[in-house]
Amino acid sequence: MEFLKIDNVVKKYGDATVIGGVGLTAREGEFVVFVGPSGCGKSTLLRLIAGLDEVSDGRIHIDGIDVTEVPPAARGVAMVFQSYALYPHMNVRQNMSFGLKMLDTPADEIQRRVAEAARILKLEHLLERRPKELSGGQRQRVAIGRAIVRKPRLFLFDEPLSNLDAELRGEMRVEIARLHQDLGVTMVYVTHDQVEAMTLADRIVVLRGGHVEQIGTPAELYDHPVNTFVAGFIGSPKMNFLSVTVASVEGTVVRVASPSLAGGSATLDLAHPVVARSGDALSLGLRPEHLVPDGPGAVRLATVLDYVENLGGQSLLYTRAAGGEAAICLLQGRHQAARHEAIALCADAAHAYLFDGDGHAL
Amino acid sequence: MNPRQLRRAVHLLFLAAFLLFTLFPFFWMVASSLKDQTDLLASPPVWAFTPTFVHYAEIWQDDEVSGAIINSLIVASSTTLLAVLLGTPAAYSLARFQFRGKKDLWFWFISNRMISPIVLALPVYLLAQRAGLLDTHLVLILIYLSFCLPIVVWICTDQFRSIPGDIEQAARLDNANHWDIFWRIYLPLGLPGIAVSAIFSFIFSWNELLYALVLTRSDARTAPVIATSYMSGYELPWGKIMATGTVIVLPVTFFALLVSRHMVRGLTMGASK
Numbered sequence: 337m338e339f340l341k342i343d344n345v346v347k348k349y350g351d352a353t354v355i356g357g358v359g360l361t362a363r364e365g366e367f368v369v370f371v372g373p374s375g376c377g378k379s380t381l382l383r384l385i386a387g388l389d390e391v392s393d394g395r396i397h398i399d400g401i402d403v404t405e406v407p408p409a410a411r412g413v414a415m416v417f418q419s420y421a422l423y424p425h426m427n428v429r430q431n432m433s434f435g436l437k438m439l440d441t442p443a444d445e446i447q448r449r450v451a452e453a454a455r456i457l458k459l460e461h462l463l464e465r466r467p468k469e470l471s472g473g474q475r476q477r478v479a480i481g482r483a484i485v486r487k488p489r490l491f492l493f494d495e496p497l498s499n500l501d502a503e504l505r506g507e508m509r510v511e512i513a514r515l516h517q518d519l520g521v522t523m524v525y526v527t528h529d530q531v532e533a534m535t536l537a538d539r540i541v542v543l544r545g546g547h548v549e550q551i552g553t554p555a556e557l558y559d560h561p562v563n564t565f566v567a568g569f570i571g572s573p574k575m576n577f578l579s580v581t582v583a584s585v586e587g588t589v590v591r592v593a594s595p596s597l598a599g600g601s602a603t604l605d606l607a608h609p610v611v612a613r614s615g616d617a618l619s620l621g622l623r624p625e626h627l628v629p630d631g632p633g634a635v636r637l638a639t640v641l642d643y644v645e646n647l648g649g650q651s652l653l654y655t656r657a658a659g660g661e662a663a664i665c666l667l668q669g670r671h672q673a674a675r676h677e678a679i680a681l682c683a684d685a686a687h688a689y690l691f692d693g694d695g696h697a698l
Numbered sequence: 699m700n701p702r703q704l705r706r707a708v709h710l711l712f713l714a715a716f717l718l719f720t721l722f723p724f725f726w727m728v729a730s731s732l733k734d735q736t737d738l739l740a741s742p743p744v745w746a747f748t749p750t751f752v753h754y755a756e757i758w759q760d761d762e763v764s765g766a767i768i769n770s771l772i773v774a775s776s777t778t779l780l781a782v783l784l785g786t787p788a789a790y791s792l793a794r795f796q797f798r799g800k801k802d803l804w805f806w807f808i809s810n811r812m813i814s815p816i817v818l819a820l821p822v823y824l825l826a827q828r829a830g831l832l833d834t835h836l837v838l839i840l841i842y843l844s845f846c847l848p849i850v851v852w853i854c855t856d857q858f859r860s861i862p863g864d865i866e867q868a869a870r871l872d873n874a875n876h877w878d879i880f881w882r883i884y885l886p887l888g889l890p891g892i893a894v895s896a897i898f899s900f901i902f903s904w905n906e907l908l909y910a911l912v913l914t915r916s917d918a919r920t921a922p923v924i925a926t927s928y929m930s931g932y933e934l935p936w937g938k939i940m941a942t943g944t945v946i947v948l949p950v951t952f953f954a955l956l957v958s959r960h961m962v963r964g965l966t967m968g969a970s971k
């Protein structure tokens with residue numbers, strides 16, 4: 337049963353269309369993550385779900401009820417802002433009780449719920465402090481606590497961890513995942529962070545320029561990106577792209593040619609009929625983590641090493657292919673190599689992606 | 699002396715000159731209020747004298763002076779209260795809502811302060827006369843309000859704009875209506891700006907002389923008017939004028955010192971984001 341349903345929603349600011357007809361659904365208890373480049377409308381979409389902005393067109397349903405015209409507070413959603421948006425003049429307890437007080441909740445009930453949220457979020461000893469007397473992570477927890485006490489049916493998070501340092505971000509990420517398990521509530525989460533998106537999401541929505549590019553589980557997006565944009569956006573470091581031309585097509589098998597390929601060409605079996613003809617210009621996508629120097633793979637790139645970045649347990653090889661394209665290779669362990677050394681980067685044919693001239697996956 | 703010390707010395711010198719320039723009149727007023735008539739008129743002026751409180755005793759016994767101070771208190775507090783009461787909701791809506799004529803309204807508030815008060819003195823007098831409001835507290839409060847309201851709206855709009863929009867959105871999700879948001883979020887968070895504009899309003903209404911002189915005769919005379927009223931006749935009672943001046947300045951000075959911390963915060967607000 338779909339819990340949240342966004343039906344062809346459009347948002348315009350004056351003449352500018354910021355959301356151009358987005359449709360998506362989320363099941364009850366699902367964790368949905370919005371990703372996309374800056375300015376693509378992630379926050380706007382979240383604010384439309386919350387009711388903080390009015391849609392220009394389209395409908396929004398929550399739990400089977402059309403809430404398009406319903407004011408924010410009555411939608412049963414809670415939102416955690418990137419800036420935390422705590423009330424600076426109230427202490428932690430007051431911050432968390434404010435929403436309940438506005439609903440005329442009895443004092444003992446408020447007391448009980450705040451105590452429970454404080455326990456879950458380990459804020460018990462901080463209840464009398466003002467926001468400015470808290471660390472970033474603590475503020476973030478208060479912001480989440482303020483959302484929890486209202487027992488919302490839908491949680492919205494707008495880049496909640498982006499103001500935290502890397503270590504704290506990791507901790508909070510785990511806490512949010514645990515919270516989602518414990519509460520079992522539907523959550524919509526906006527992030528820039530690959531790791532957050534891949535680890536937290538049941539499903540990821542990739543947005544670009546106010547449109548949905550692809551919706552799917554993290555694995556689906558990683559394994560079967562529908563276009564070069566999604567392919568480049570999911571996965572880090574970014575997928576390598578090489579220009580190739582179709583040499584021959586036979587059923588599901590395609591042979592592509594490029595000066596970057598060792599031997600001038602490679603043969604790929606796409607396992608479905610290929611809709612390309614000889615001479616078509618395509619993009620060949622190879623993920624850095626699938627490339628192995630001098631490996632057994634059937635797709636072999638002839639490259640020259642530019643430089644090596646040592647990340648400790650892993651290394652990044654920055655190379656230039658014979659055709660001029662930059663290609664990055666992610667290796668486990670350290671790699672000793674001299675600059676300008678010739679390296680053959682090899683990948684399994686199953687890990688090669690092909691995209692047509694418009695960037696759509698073949 | 700190295701360049702840094704030199705710069706500091708020049709800096710201090712300027713500061714000293716400025717302080718002398720602004721504070722000397724106050725010093726002269728207070729000192730004169732404590733001199734007897736002989737010392738007052740001595741030329742060259744005497745710097746060392748035995749202080750006397752005769753002038754203060756004199757105004758203490760003068761019902762007109764205490765009456766005028768009470769009038770000033772009534773007028774200044776009412777103006778300040780009304781200006782804040784009416785100005786802060788206006789500032790809230792100007793800061794947060796889009797509505798037709800918003801720009802014009804904003805400009806109207808600011809342009810009010812561009813007109814020289816003296817230009818309007820005669821028309822205001824005639825209006826007040828027609829309305830039968832001459833020599834009342836009400837007419838002063840109304841006219842001062844027309845000066846103070848724009849100040850309150852102006853400062854508070856700026857202050858309210860500096861409150862992050864996210865906080866208001868969070869409150870909306872927390873079931874707060876506009877009134878709750880104004881009352882529980884904007885007023886407490888806007889306190890520095892409200893305090894500054896209240897002080898401006900109070901000091902303005904307390905000090906204002908021109909309209910008070912034009913619009914009052916006896917019942918509603920304010921303190922500054924009384925001080926100048928001694929200036930008729932053959933002999934100028936300088937001691938009494940200065941003592942009255944000191945008594946008038948004292949409360950506002952005290953008031954300003956009390957809230958100076960807020961004042962600095964309010965005046966520099968928006969300077970850094």
Ligand SMILES: Nc1ncnc2c1ncn2[C@@H]1O[C@H](COP(=O)(O)OP(=O)(O)OP(=O)(O)O)[C@@H](O)[C@H]1O
Pocket residue numbers: 349352354372373374375376377378379380381
């Ligand atoms: N109130 C507004 N008026 C006009 N344009 C707006 C308004 N709010 C947002 N926009 C525009 O809408 C687009 C989407 O903004 P939004 O904040 O949703 O982006 P985002 O995906 O959240 O970006 P980021 O990752 O940087 O937070 C941007 O181009 C922005 O300039």
Ligand SMILES: [Mg+2]
Pocket residue numbers: 378379380494
């Ligand atoms: Mg955003």
